[in-house]
Amino acid sequence: MNTGDDGPAGAGERSPGVPERLLAAATRLFAERGYERTSVQEVVDAAGVTKGAMYHYYASKDDLLYAIYQRLLTLQARRLADFAAAEGPIADRVRAAAADLVHTTVDNLDDAVIFFRSMHTLSADRQAAVRKERRRYHECFRGMIEEGQRAGVFRADVPADVAATQYFGAVHHIGRWYHPGGELSGPALGAYFADLLLAGLRPD
């Protein structure tokens, strides 16, 4: 009934709807100027609505930020589940998951920038929820590396936890320097990153 329909003045165009437009505007502005330096007024102006509309759909500015976190967490969790359930040699699966993480990060650069810059502005309980979800992601990835260590295809003299943390750090940092449209595409970067990870884990 109301899923595909949108409000104002006929359904002639596929207009994204007010909540989605607010979320998109907030994502762009938060990534560009930072959460604290972006006023609610600027967000609603960019979305073409007023504060009344925003506070109709979101309880607070913090709520808007949390919606961005939820969107990225949901996406990551879904992708991770796919790779965890896949079959094949463990080294290939780790490589695919590592490259895909880079690919996904490049495709959602704004989210990635916001994620690691504005975590401390979330309320304590929401921050804990985000950390919990991230921890699940981390432990699943680490588990794949440990599986490779047990199988003997990865070196075991470096803790899987350290290797996973190092790689995640590098990926999280992508949002700080990567510019889409440059000479390095997302998949190409993912291939390089995954290659360096796998080579680093190769036994002597």
Add this chain to the structure above:
Amino acid sequence: MNTGDDGPAGAGERSPGVPERLLAAATRLFAERGYERTSVQEVVDAAGVTKGAMYHYYASKDDLLYAIYQRLLTLQARRLADFAAAEGPIADRVRAAAADLVHTTVDNLDDAVIFFRSMHTLSADRQAAVRKERRRYHECFRGMIEEGQRAGVFRADVPADVAATQYFGAVHHIGRWYHPGGELSGPALGAYFADLLLAGLRPD
């Protein structure tokens, strides 16, 4: 006679001095709560002075933040110069520089956290100055990797730029998860990180 002497003009170094206390308090609070969520009043309260004192030594809150950046940049530049001027096999020098970067980061965790979280709050020209300094650091490190590639001790099928960027990202992220006093010491973490970097760069 001069043991009781304190103050900025004296040679005695007993008391840290008001500017230093302000910088230390700001560093701790900015790292803990974030720059925007820390008021000037909180900083001066933690330093045991008043706003008048702070604005006597620092032109603005932004100026206080920039002082933190300058301190870290100076430290990093000095250390890198030492490793660049050192002698010995290039692989050993890269390993030493990589491990030292981790060590230094762990020893200045608050600075590291602030560095990559609050860059966007600096004024445009100061942000450019910081980026320029960081770029010099990056290019020096990249140059060492390229030297190893030319010497044949590092693989050349991955750009040195990508390898350096990946490593720096991992190091920058340390401030988000590392807790001093845990079971993993700074030097131990540095050894693991450098080991993974060197192994990733090892030729087939």
Add this chain to the structure above:
DNA sequence: GCCACCCGACCGACCGCGCGGTATGCCTAT
């Protein structure tokens, strides 16, 4: 040796502004 003077260090009360958030009501579709 003493006083008049001065200057930097620092205090604390104050200001204007822009922020996040709210109350209320109109408009349209059902």
Add this chain to the structure above:
DNA sequence: ATAGGCATACCGCGCGGTCGGTCGGGTGGC
């Protein structure tokens, strides 16, 4: 008639920054 979707006007607060004033010790003239 009713209810949700959204606009408009408004509020109180806490922020970064300012400014006149105080205090103490160094300095030069006599």
